Amino acid sequence: FTRHIRSFWTNAFIVTESSLTCLSSTDWLPSGMPASASRPSASRTSVVSSRGWFVWMLMNHPRELTTEVRDALGRLADAGIPLGNQSVLLKHVNDDSVTMKALVQKLLMCRVKPYYVYQCDLIAGSSHLRASVRKGLEIMKSLRGHTTGYGVPQYVIDAPGGGGKVPVNPEYVLSRNADRVVIRNFEGKVFEYPEARDGRPLFKPSEDFCPPELV
Numbered sequence: 001f002t003r004h005i006r007s008f009w010t011n012a013f014i015v016t017e018s019s020l021t022c023l024s025s026t027d028w029l030p031s032g033m034p035a036s037a038s039r040p041s042a043s044r045t046s047v048v049s050s051r052g053w054f055v056w057m058l059m060n061h062p063r064e065l066t067t068e069v070r071d072a073l074g075r076l077a078d079a080g081i082p083l084g085n086q087s088v089l090l091k092h093v094n095d096d097s098v099t100m101k102a103l104v105q106k107l108l109m110c111r112v113k114p115y116y117v118y119q120c121d122l123i124a125g126s127s128h129l130r131a132s133v134r135k136g137l138e139i140m141k142s143l144r145g146h147t148t149g150y151g152v153p154q155y156v157i158d159a160p161g162g163g164g165k166v167p168v169n170p171e172y173v174l175s176r177n178a179d180r181v182v183i184r185n186f187e188g189k190v191f192e193y194p195e196a197r198d199g200r201p202l203f204k205p206s207e208d209f210c211p212p213e214l215v
Helices: 017-023 042-051 067-078 097-109 133-143
Strands: 008-012 053-057 083-089 113-119 154-159 164-167 173-176 180-184 190-194
Touching: 067 083, 083 133, 097 113, 097 133, 113 133, 133 154
Parallel strands: 008 053, 053 083, 083 113, 113 154
Antiparallel strands: 154 164, 173 180, 180 190
């Protein structure tokens, strides 16, 4: 049956002692994987990768990433399983740039890709945990340029009423028209990217370009 599945995603809501014990055996491995998968090998990596397995963590604070969790995640990574993490922006938990930066960098140390940061859903009884969208944008802005781009997750709002995940980003595009795009980098510096009207790239800004004021 599994040979017909192109990819398989599973979420690990919490890494418990029992799951850590499980990861030290071969019971968790996909059906049909050789017993030699209990030790690092090229065959193990190729078999798991070819089955398209993905494991997504839900870690919201760097303190959750203990040495035991790191070792367990390492066993999954050694097996060739891509690892990612989805966090929820939570008030007084991770709604500051220092905590979020520590979280994403520690995830990378555990070989986990920071993937999403969710704005807290409008669930009854959760208002005390909801940080503002403005705060979320400030945190995302503080990450860009101050840690590796690979460690910057996508901030999203799961739109109420079934609208799905909507990316929410700081404003880096200040303006655009038929022949130029004005952009701002993480330092607040403004640049112009010129384009011809037909979309062909140009190699220098037009002479009449006047940089806008920083905002």
